[in-house]
Amino acid sequence: GNSVTQMEGPVTLSEEAFLTINCTYTATGYPSLFWYVQYPGEGLQLLLKATKADDKGSNKGFEATYRKETTSFHLEKGSVQVSDSAVYFCALGIWDMRFGAGTRLTVKP
Amino acid sequence: GAVVSQHPSRVICKSGTSVKIECRSLDFQATTMFWYRQFPKQSLMLMATSNEGSKATYEQGVEKDKFLINHASLTLSTLTVTSAHPEDSSFYICSARFERGEIETQYFGPGTRLLVL
Numbered sequence: 001g002n003s004v005t006q007m008e009g010p011v012t013l014s015e016e017a018f019l020t021i022n023c024t025y026t027a028t029g030y031p032s033l034f035w036y037v038q039y040p041g042e043g044l045q046l047l048l049k050a051t052k053a054d055d056k057g058s059n060k061g062f063e064a065t066y067r068k069e070t071t072s073f074h075l076e077k078g079s080v081q082v083s084d085s086a087v088y089f090c091a092l093g094i095w096d097m098r099f100g101a102g103t104r105l106t107v108k109p
Numbered sequence: 110g111a112v113v114s115q116h117p118s119r120v121i122c123k124s125g126t127s128v129k130i131e132c133r134s135l136d137f138q139a140t141t142m143f144w145y146r147q148f149p150k151q152s153l154m155l156m157a158t159s160n161e162g163s164k165a166t167y168e169q170g171v172e173k174d175k176f177l178i179n180h181a182s183l184t185l186s187t188l189t190v191t192s193a194h195p196e197d198s199s200f201y202i203c204s205a206r207f208e209r210g211e212i213e214t215q216y217f218g219p220g221t222r223l224l225v226l
Contacts, residue, residue, distance in 0.1 A: 006152075042219060043219035044202065044204075046214065046215075089153070096143065096155055097143075097215070098155070099145075099152040099154075100152055101151060101152045102151070102152050104150075
């Protein structure tokens with residue numbers, strides 16, 4: 001079945017550091033891939049998505065590219081801010097989604 | 110924008126009682142909603158797919174008689190945890206499928222934290 005393996009945290013970075021959170025997947029067919037973010041005390045919010053191979057999703061300075069050859073969808077940001085502190089979830093599917101374990105990111109000033 | 114609400118946001122109940130959690134799509138109609146469960150510091154696990162006007166589809170290992178789902182209208186799905194036990198304590202999150210023209214996405218509710226004593 002479909003599944004997602006996500007880099008476990010927690011991850012602690014200084015402000016303006018480069019961020020990478022790894023995500024690999026196993027899937028039948030070609031599902032869409034997503035990154036969701038959960039800020040403290042809030043619900044999940046869609047951060048970005050890609051619907052087919054080689055698509056790049058981007059939002060708020062975050063990027064991820066759907067790599068079919070490596071079955072990966074790594075999340076990157078060139079310069080993180082304190083406000084990016086949250087838990088990030090990689091997910092795949094169309095509607096009945098499968099989530100990774102989540103990676104807690106803390107950005108220190 | 111589209112919003113999904115959940116009520117209550119937090120509930121504490123005694124073991125053996127039943128608890129109902131509501132999930133509402135506030136400004137759009139959702140024929141399909143989803144219920145997830147999230148354990149502390151863990152990922153979301155899909156429990157069931159709720160379809161308006163028909164029976165819910167449960168994931169393997171989820172007891173349908175324990176987690177009753179009713180999708181009575183296009184804007185409301187309810188999850189009832191029957192005869193709750195401490196091991197049912199968790200964070201329950203719903204989501205609703207949004208479709209408008211070519212736009213298809215899924216919006217998540219803020220979650221309901223259940224503590225069973």
